[in-house]
Amino acid sequence: MSVIKVALLGFGTVGEGFYRTIQSHSEELTAVLGRKVEVAAVLVKNKQKERNIRKNVLVTTEFTDILNLPQLDVVVEAIVDKDPTYSYLQKAIERGCHIITANKEMFAHYGQELLELAKRHNVSVGYEATVAGGIPVIQTLRQLLNVNRVQQVQGILNGTSNYILTEMREKKLSFEEALRAAQEKGYAEADPTNDVEGFDAFYKAMILSRLAFKEEPNWHDVERKGITSITGQLIETAENLGLRFKHVASLKISGNQLHASVKPILIGKEHPLYHVEGVQNAVNIYSDIVGQITLQGPGAGMYPTASAVIEDLVYVCQNRPTGQGFISTKETSLVTEQDQKEETWLINGRLQNVNNDSIKLIEHVDDENCIVKAVREDIGRLSTQNEELVFYPILGEYESGRKLAKVAL
Template identity: 45%
Template sequence: MKPVKVGLLGLGTVGTGVVRIVEGHQEDLQSQVGSPIVIEKVLVQNKSKTRAINVSSDKLTEDPWEIVNNPEIDVIVEVMGGIETTKSYILEALSRGKHIVTANKDLMALHGPEILAKAQQHGCDVLYEASVAGGIPIIRTLIEGFSSDRITKIMGIVNGTTNYILTKMSQEGADYADVLKEAQALGYAEADPTSDVEGLDAARKMTILSTLGFRANIALDDVDVKGISSVSREDIAYAKRLGYEVKLLGIAERQDDYMSVSVQPTMVKKTHPIASVNGVFNAVYVYGEAVGETMFYGPGAGELPTATSVVADLVAVVKNLKLGVNGKQLGLTYKAKKLKTDEQIASKYYLLLHVDDRAGVLARITQAFAEYEVSLESVVQQPNPNHSEAEIIIITHDASKASVNKVLAAFESMDVVKSVKSVYRVEG
């Protein structure tokens, strides 16, 4: 049996995992696909660097074109990261008929449609299971597992760093800044944590998930993004008292073919399955019209979990090679993208206000909600022990984002409202 030859772009954490699995599970892989899978060439930045695994030096190269242009190579596994340069390698490889497996969420969120179109043109596979939620096979679940259903909601904890921070804040009553420092020391957060904590990483993953779930090309710019850097210890304490956890959720919703996608800190009722997803774990909750509630849980990152998804894609490409059906992934997106307006985006909201502690204030506040037809599920007023102000905690019934924004604008011009401390979407 002729071996299938793989070129590996990148030998960092995930690349190392890919080599380990392809070598360590070779016998199992051969039993499934019927021929050896060989890593032929590996692109590295520095050939002479000491590495965690042993790769014979004649397989290493610092020249990407030795892989991209190599007629011996059937499949390219891209785990080097980066966007523009990486894209140029992938497009060139596709034009030479090579199949692609990538873990690159940035690339797929920004240039997915272009890359997939190029792949189709050349009869090539492009698979990217590892780009979202590491070891959880959520992409094939959306494409194949729910092919028969109409998915109306996807809620994801798709960033382990922020889930670790929020979990620690919740479990230890700690401050955001302290937990972030700790996460950086442990290697769970980067020195520049912006992409994680401001929700950009999650937004890229939600772009990919919502595109597959709704079968429409959602763009990164369509995602409304808010991170966790303003979540306070008090927010989490209040949430817990009311029976909620604060989670950074990616939320994609569809109603009558109108779609919305956002990333935002959200108060999730403790009884909801996604509320108990803790630490660096990821989970994706999927609601389908027919299937109802489902959830998929697992490690969102890490060498071997992510490599598991990469190599599962590699197995799929090789099976397609054997069957001669590469590049035939039919009907991934066929719906027109119609985005919801703020009038159409509805959810429950939690608000924490600091107000003047005098007669008639609560009446004026609740009147503002009534004016914009936002009805209230619960209202608690309590003295704020540290100030002369009172605190008002409000949970609304389902209300449109537009209406809530109008209420917030009204508060700006009300002198009795000292500050709007927090506004969170509520789920569950």
């Protein structure tokens, strides 16, 4: 029986999880692929560090050692940072290898270049693990895109931020206390900026945008806000209104206009993201034929992410068309304003004389908060005039007493 030889770049949480899964699921992989899968080499930073890797596996700090292997079929990249990982994968493709990556920052920046290079060399690219950990959102979108036209994607794409917001609400913690708890559990890095300021979710959203809509917005125009401004008092106010704060990446096509944002919003009880808690991720997809579907599961961790990499291994070894569902992007001029349709908003801060033709007061919640209906353009104008005010859109249905503001999902 012939053998599929795999090189693994990185032996951290994801890399080790992938390596262990190759050993534990060897029979299943052989049955699916008709060939045995073997890890031939592992690229590490420190060869002296003790690792549970078989003696017959090459462990090296030099990528050239991997390129010089007599047989090399697949390169799996599980490192961090954009460089030199991008150049490693370029060289692997040029050698004729399929590639798989779990690196969302690198792939958000260079994914299109890698896909085009792979197409020229007749190899495949797997990138399921770049978005939402163990949730098979990439494969799902690939299947939907055979016929369905995706119109909207909304997702909780960062488990760290979701965990912090959950802890703040359930345990009445401050942001700082919840962040510290996340760091103690290993959910947040010592420097949590990528997670809590929305960069991680942003990179994932750009990958999804290319796949779902065949284009991506101008990055500089995307509204990206983190969760650091959300206080325990705001969370309590929202809970009293039957709402929950979630950090949501949103992509929507309307006509030929692409709308994109990554920011905290308020979710009503009937919205599918309302019950997504802790480090869970979820992606809600709306398309013209199937309608609305939601995928939910662990967004990170050794084995959930390893699961995504393993499924990509099957995908690339079957040599699926590289371009499927991921066509050349064009950097469009992003339209940040939604259609001129009223939305429901929570305004945090002291707002005077709210009732006018463009902004309609629904409810005074307390001295610091009120609910209004307005189009996004008018909210933007009000924000410019009152910089101390903070605005949070409400998705789903907001209901308080006899007041009901229905908002499209």
